[in-house]
Amino acid sequence: MLISRPEDLRLERVPLELSPALLERLRTTRYAVLSALRSGAPVYGVNTGMGAMSKVRLSEAEQGVHQRNLLLGRAVGGPPWLPPDEARAVVVARLWTFLTGDAGVSSELCLRLVDLLNSDVVPAIPLEGAGSAGEIIPLAHSFGPLVGIGSVLTPNGTVVAASSSSFELGPKEGIALLAGIPGATGRAWLLVSRARRLLELQRLAAAGGIAVIGANRDPYNPLCGRGDEVLTAELTRLLELAGPEDEPRSLQAPVSFRVAGHVFANLSRAVERLDEAVSRALAGVTDSPAFLDGEFVGTAGFHGIDLAAHCDQLVAALTHASEVSAARVHRLLDPAVTGLPAQLAREPGPQAGLVAVHKKAVALVHSLRRLSLPAAIGSVETSNGQEDVQSFSWEAASGLGEAIRLAREVLACEVLAVFQAFALSKRAVPPLLQEFLGSVAAVVPPIEGDRPFGADLETLVTRCLSIAAPGTRRT
CATH class of the missing domain: 1.10.275.10 (Fumarase/aspartase (N-terminal domain))
Structure with missing residues (x-):
């Protein structure tokens, strides 16, 4: 190039x-x-x-x-x-x-x-x-x-x-x-593309859950997004992916299903705001001293609070989205919500089903919550007081990378639950989800009984839920 x-x-x-x-x-x-x-x-x-x-x-x-x-x-x-x-x-x-x-x-x-x-x-x-x-x-x-x-x-x-x-x-x-802050900038640049891909996979999983429990589609009516273009787009996309439902199981599905559009709108905005912060960092003056208009000018371009704050915001949005995802996993194990066998086991009682998968999701969410403390909080003087504050934008980028990893693992738990729910259900997979769930079926064998589901979750993460940016190494 x-x-x-x-x-x-x-x-x-x-x-x-x-x-x-x-x-x-x-x-x-x-x-x-x-x-x-x-x-x-x-x-x-x-x-x-x-x-x-x-x-x-x-x-x-x-x-x-x-x-x-x-x-x-x-x-x-x-x-x-x-x-x-x-x-x-x-x-x-x-x-x-x-x-x-x-x-x-x-x-x-x-x-x-x-x-x-x-x-x-x-x-x-x-x-x-x-x-x-x-x-x-x-x-x-x-x-x-x-x-x-x-x-x-x-x-x-x-x-x-x-x-x-x-x-x-x-x-x-x-x-x-x-x-300057090329480290936080470059890493955030890379992580924005991963977060966008993760968001699309989260939409697919949530839409699968909405479809398999026969949720009332009213909360996804694009008219509910009036005054908010991002929310309207998310509601429209979820409705397209989940397809229509003429006979919902109940007047209202659990809240974790109903608020999916709002959760993803918040996450989408956080991704775009970080992307804008990256653009500002790439276009702005970050060298110090910078050579501007023929003179050396000392700057404060090393103070990456803009990047740090928006990395922190995205971590918080990912944490909330994962909390809601884990809640949907819990509801998918409930026969009162799904009409399916308890804990998505083929033989409830002799088999535990996916109850431990939900427990893993809970632990992952707990780890995400611990990452949600803003990185820019807690300045300590260094260099004999010459440097008396820090933005910790490097650490904020590290926290975001870890949050994306954890959120993808929570997503794997939800995907496995949706996959098994459809296997136990008589409901047809919506057309726009067939390719996605087909890719899951290609790497996860049918669940006929209890087994070490950790292997299935790892397979989903590594082979089905890729979030690598174009041209970068898959992780």
């Missing part, structure tokens, strides 16, 4: 190439940056120390090694490491910000990042322990391998020391690699 502007970058695994025009723009900006530095005026992190040491001016000799040392002294993380697709997303987001010109880095450094993205090797980036204003610790691990520092993940998943490198960082390039 030929990249002529930052907007051309995508997360898909495709060969990248920077256009000649873009490289020339980078060279022009770099020349201006180097010219401005010759004045000798203090520029944070270039000819001064960092953080509480920013009042210390560096000699010419110190400046010569300072940019590499910035990466060397901050690589204090360790395993567990980011998955390769998330590590790649961090590098993509960093390259995007460099291509805007704000960082004023060389075209050679951008080409090194392109080479990294085109290779089968990704940096070993710690999942935990950012703990600063910005992301200096994980970013030191992300880009240290460019100059022979740290470790990398090989294609077979092993961790090896980064190869020695003759590449040298020029003035301002070390601090540029550590600046």
